[in-house]
Amino acid sequence: MSSALHFDPIRLPPECVRLRQEVREFLRGELDSGRGRRREAFDREFSRKVGAKGWIGMTWPEKYGGRARSHLERYVVTEEFLAANAPVRLHFVADRQSGPVLLRYAPEHIKAAILPRICRGELCFCIGMSEPGSGSDLFAAKTRAIPTRGGFVVNGTKIWTSNAHQADYMLGLFRTSPPAADNRRHGLSQFLVDMKAPGIRINPIRQMSGEQDFNEVVFTDAFIPQDHLLGEIDGAWKQATSELAYERSGPERFLETLDVLIALVRLLGPQPELRAAEGLGRLVAQLHALRRMSVSVSGMLAAGAEPVVEGSIVKDLGTLWEQRLPARVRELAAFASTDGAARAEFDARLEFATLIAPKLTIQGGTTEVLRGIVARGLGLR
């Protein structure tokens, strides 16, 4: 493979500019009406309103409740919601990850039943990948799905499952055969799991940040109907790769702690001292560069290219940046005013961002895993 990297200077088309204004107006109304500016909030009413606007599953075909809009339009909606710290927890995973998998691999009647409900903002999904003995190494998964009459019986444990306690469905990765001698990735299958089904126990795991969205999900003879198998039996590893470039390079990969940068600008006021101005300028330049990279990858994907290495690079740089942002911002704020409302807001946001920082380079693929993918793409593996 060649080492040539491509980051075309993609500009968002005019329909994105109009859409952005519409999204901003909507968010202003919602956030002014007292809705929390906390992305972690689980807010059914908010998600329903977003669904009514047509901004969930917006790239999907209209017959499934989507709006057949472009990936660049979806990019704009996503980044505006993130920048405003809007409470998207209920629908975010379904919109970004689960829906596209169902669209591709679920049988028609399931698509017809579930996708429109995702689009309406009614359904919450979780992802059942990690297990107590299998985190980054997904192919070590041991939770088994054994064929039975009319479907499969599942036994085992998933862990670190965000939202499991609120989720209507899980997309789970279960072992249906042992690994093949020549391919250890063989033998895993992807399933749609109804979280209300019998045999599923959810044990909450508290996080060091004070959040409570992690869970352990224990399957004890849980039944999954045959038509809930997604794609090829034993072949889930083939299904994972194509969607990943979108997932890796999106705005959620560098905007997770943006609110501390905005709070810093508020704290510093219109005439910051030189050190703060210089530090702020560097951070804004880095943010701009990351966004240009991310928009570029989205634009290239929309144009039919497959910038796999570029997508992984965006996530590697982006997550490290958003992780380091609270630490840099803290240093720059040291000589600013120590009281007042702006300080209180800044301190609260900084504290939260500092608490969540460690997870940013772990969730959805660790830094180490990403660099391995980049190295492979560069021809080193």
Next chain:
Amino acid sequence: MASPVTEAAQRIFADLADPQAVNRDADGAWKAPLWRALEEAGLTLAWVPEALGGAGARLAEGFEVLAAAGRYALAAPLAETLLAGWLLARGGLAAPAGMMSVAPAQPGEPIRLDPDGALRGRARAVPFAPDVAHFAVLAQGASGAHVALVEARACKVDAGKNLAGDSLGNVSFDGTKVLSPASVDLDPTELLLMGCTARAVQSAGALEALLEAALRYAGERVAFERPIGRFQAVQHNLARLAGEASAALAASSSAADAMERAERLVERTERFDEGVFLETAAAKIRCAEAAYEGAAIAHQVFGALGYSQEHILHRFTLRLLAWREDFGNESLWAAELGRRVAARGADELWPLVAAR
């Protein structure tokens, strides 16, 4: 997908500015044939309209040529001559043949055009000042900004060298007479950021070349009985180098594209707005950061070999480091960007970043 202009430039660089050959050439004999070829191909005056004697290429094409020059760590005043031609053309002035550079080349050093038609002031660290025949000067007169063409021998030039050994100089204008200065709708910030964009594009090209060279070397060099590129620690370093090259590539090509689009707008207030300022200043800042990080990683990959004069690695790494200083150290631009962001206020930060 390179344009014919870029392909022509690449052929010339490959034939006449090969880093290996240049590195072995102690007396600089490569320089004259290279410049002759660049002039004959119309590349040195690419940004000068045909009506003024140039090639009339688009800004984007010129930036592509500079990216290619960066991939060869080119040590000739091609970017400077392009900038000078562009600056002169802004005032409707024709450009002469030969090497040129621009003044001012650093922020905060206004040059005055006095009513007697003479320039007064000093331009520090003008790239290639001792080598060029002319300077294109942006000066402030009583009736606004003017551009003027000045013969280098009419100025006092204190010659020096940058970190990579390329010439630069402090240029003094002590009542230097100029012929037919032209008024121009341009301020020094825009000129300097045009220079910053050129350097950003060159740096991205140099980083691409570093990545390619480091990958090749890591596949060839055997230590502990296997190619060093097989070691995870080395792989992760190379992935980081790819990340820095990517950031430089994205930031610089975006800035070049922003300049290209701005150039097509007629009204100056629209042409160089806060969005273009962000694009170009951010490219300068991020490429300078990538230059430092990327150079350090590349040296680590090449080990002692890359530290030798004989190896060409330093041609790339030292130029990457030296270019950070040109048209304003990135810290100066970061402070200016930070001040502008702060003055706009917290609620305007995201709209600025997401403007395009």
